[in-house]
Amino acid sequence: MGNMEKWVSGGTSVSEKDIKAGDIFHTFDSLDCEYTWDCGKAIGKYLSELKKGNIIAKKCNECGRIMLPPRMFCELCFRPTDDWVYVEDTGIINTFSICNVHWDASRVEEGEDPPLPAVIEINGATKGMGILHLLGEVKPEDIKIGMKVKAVWKPEEERTGAITDIKYFKPY
Amino acid sequence: MRDVAVVGAGMTNFVRRALETPKELSYEATKNALDSCGLQLDDIESIAHGSAPDAFDGIHQKGEYLADGCGGFNKPTMRVYVGGATGVHSLIHGWYHVASGHFDTCVVVCEEKMSSAMPHAQAFFKTIFDHTTERPLDPTLLWIFAMEMKRYMETYGYTKEDMAIVAEKNKNQGIKHPASQFDTEVTVEDVLNSEVMAYPVNRLDVSPVSDGAVAVVLASDRVARQITDQPVWVEGVGWNLDTAYWATRDLYYPRYCEKAAWMAYDMAGIRNPIEDIDIAEPYDPFDYKALHHMEGLQLSPKGKTVDLLKDGYFDQDGEIAMCPSGGLMGVGNPIAAAGTMKIAELFWQLRGEAGERQVPGSPKLGVAQAWGDLMQVSSVVVMGN
Numbered sequence: 001m002g003n004m005e006k007w008v009s010g011g012t013s014v015s016e017k018d019i020k021a022g023d024i025f026h027t028f029d030s031l032d033c034e035y036t037w038d039c040g041k042a043i044g045k046y047l048s049e050l051k052k053g054n055i056i057a058k059k060c061n062e063c064g065r066i067m068l069p070p071r072m073f074c075e076l077c078f079r080p081t082d083d084w085v086y087v088e089d090t091g092i093i094n095t096f097s098i099c100n101v102h103w104d105a106s107r108v109e110e111g112e113d114p115p116l117p118a119v120i121e122i123n124g125a126t127k128g129m130g131i132l133h134l135l136g137e138v139k140p141e142d143i144k145i146g147m148k149v150k151a152v153w154k155p156e157e158e159r160t161g162a163i164t165d166i167k168y169f170k171p172y
Numbered sequence: 173m174r175d176v177a178v179v180g181a182g183m184t185n186f187v188r189r190a191l192e193t194p195k196e197l198s199y200e201a202t203k204n205a206l207d208s209c210g211l212q213l214d215d216i217e218s219i220a221h222g223s224a225p226d227a228f229d230g231i232h233q234k235g236e237y238l239a240d241g242c243g244g245f246n247k248p249t250m251r252v253y254v255g256g257a258t259g260v261h262s263l264i265h266g267w268y269h270v271a272s273g274h275f276d277t278c279v280v281v282c283e284e285k286m287s288s289a290m291p292h293a294q295a296f297f298k299t300i301f302d303h304t305t306e307r308p309l310d311p312t313l314l315w316i317f318a319m320e321m322k323r324y325m326e327t328y329g330y331t332k333e334d335m336a337i338v339a340e341k342n343k344n345q346g347i348k349h350p351a352s353q354f355d356t357e358v359t360v361e362d363v364l365n366s367e368v369m370a371y372p373v374n375r376l377d378v379s380p381v382s383d384g385a386v387a388v389v390l391a392s393d394r395v396a397r398q399i400t401d402q403p404v405w406v407e408g409v410g411w412n413l414d415t416a417y418w419a420t421r422d423l424y425y426p427r428y429c430e431k432a433a434w435m436a437y438d439m440a441g442i443r444n445p446i447e448d449i450d451i452a453e454p455y456d457p458f459d460y461k462a463l464h465h466m467e468g469l470q471l472s473p474k475g476k477t478v479d480l481l482k483d484g485y486f487d488q489d490g491e492i493a494m495c496p497s498g499g500l501m502g503v504g505n506p507i508a509a510a511g512t513m514k515i516a517e518l519f520w521q522l523r524g525e526a527g528e529r530q531v532p533g534s535p536k537l538g539v540a541q542a543w544g545d546l547m548q549v550s551s552v553v554v555m556g557n
Contacts, residue, residue: 097318098371105292117315130419
């Protein structure tokens with residue numbers, strides 16, 4: 001190993017137990033991070049259409065792509081996009097996971113439903129144009145790539161103009 | 173443009189929960205790298221360093237904070253940050269400092285301490301997703317890896333067992349690395365029987381959470397041979413960035429990696445990478461990613477990679493040694509430092525100093541690659557002796 005040994009510093013491992021026992025210096029910061037994010041023109045319209053129960057895309061007449069999420073400029077042609085296009089609220093599963101871990105790395109508990117994220121290619125958008133969403137009303141073991149799925153919308157009065165106005169996609 | 177050589181390398185152990193601060197880790201790696209080639213900080217004209225998300229340490233603009241430990245005090249110092257690709261991108265960034273003719277020497281140092289964030293660094297990855305269209309779904313980084321792995325396996329009919337072979341190979345290879353955080357052998361069975369994190373990803377399909385730092389010393393052709401008889405030359409560099417609309421790409425193939433690889437190969441004058449490259453250090457935070465990236469690096473025909481893996485093509489003594497260091501799976505994954513560890517491995521391998529891990533037959537050319545952000549950026553460096 002050449003003379004690498006002499007280069008290696010002594011690392012020191014600390015166990016979870018040491019932290020719990022309070023043997024490790026620990027501090028807690030609670031940051032009040034609030035943001036007023038601008039949705040922009042394209043996502044703003046996307047969200048307001050979701051509130052009405054529609055999925056809307058944007059087309060670039062140069063490359064012909066019908067894009068989701070919609071965007072005001074085509075990143076391939078680098079020009080403004082053209083027409084707004086209503087697409088279906090159905091699609092196919094491009095890929096998926098059955099997740100036993102929450103976003104904060106905590107484990108899904110016994111009896112709790114695992115999050116079922118998927119990339120869903122929406123019918124009416126250009127083939128391969130997927131969006132990230134969740135699956136529901138399906139047994140995890142039955143999920144397949146290529147499965148046809150349809151949006152399950154929140155009741156109209158509960159919609160807020162957010163991606164979560166679609167609760168999830170279910171097989172149909 | 174001047175030729176640039178790596179003339180020294182050093183690293184800390186990769187560990188879970190180091191007691192050292194990020195600055196102390198950076199100092200250890202930097203000092204070790206300088207000692208390895210008999211230089212003092214005074215001999216160094218510029219510093220290039222890299223570290224991944226600030227949120228891990230709870231220190232915003234961590235580059236400036238780390239600069240002291242990197243030897244950057246009162247020196248021209250720059251930080252590069254492209255998520256997981258940082259470790260190799262920082263080398264490219266240092267290469268510019270010297271290739272431009274502006275400096276004769278540069279230290280490249282990358283550091284990551286993942287353990288400061290409580291209860292788990294994973295939570296901080298939520299904020300890399302789009303705030304409006306994705307974050308309300310409570311995504312974890314595991315989702316995109318799991319979905320990419322699923323898509324990759326489905327496209328070619330690869331199985332979970334096939335992927336686990338990589339975990340077994342890299343983890344067991346890593347035991348030979350003196351800085352590795354592992355000392356226990358694992359089998360394909362162990363991988364398949366480990367906890368399912370996010371199907372199809374099991375716990376042992378994933379690299380560990382680590383703390384550590386790695387540094388290398390760069391020198392221009394003008395001074396490299398005065399520093400060492402065995403400079404290792406940076407033959408080619410390449411990088412590429414794909415769209416942040418990650419769900420609109422076909423995840424089975426890393427197109428950005430292919431583009432970055434050809435940029436580096438073209439510069440190095442390589443026409444047939446499978447023939448020319450002796451050692452590959454593809455970025456392997458997950459086992460499938462090593463194979464995914466071997467295809468992107470043009471070192472294996474699409475869909476044939478598992479066959480070659482099973483035939484021993486990628487073993488330490490195979491046609492192309494894949495991750496002889498043990499990779500992130502085998503040594504550990506302090507994000508930015510892990511990429512630079514691959515650069516350091518090529519340096520040691522091409523000088524014949526890799527000990528038990530040494531690839532036989534006097535290897536001539538190696539490629540290191542890293543990958544990050546929303547699965548969209550790759551950096552590639554070709555090194556030769």
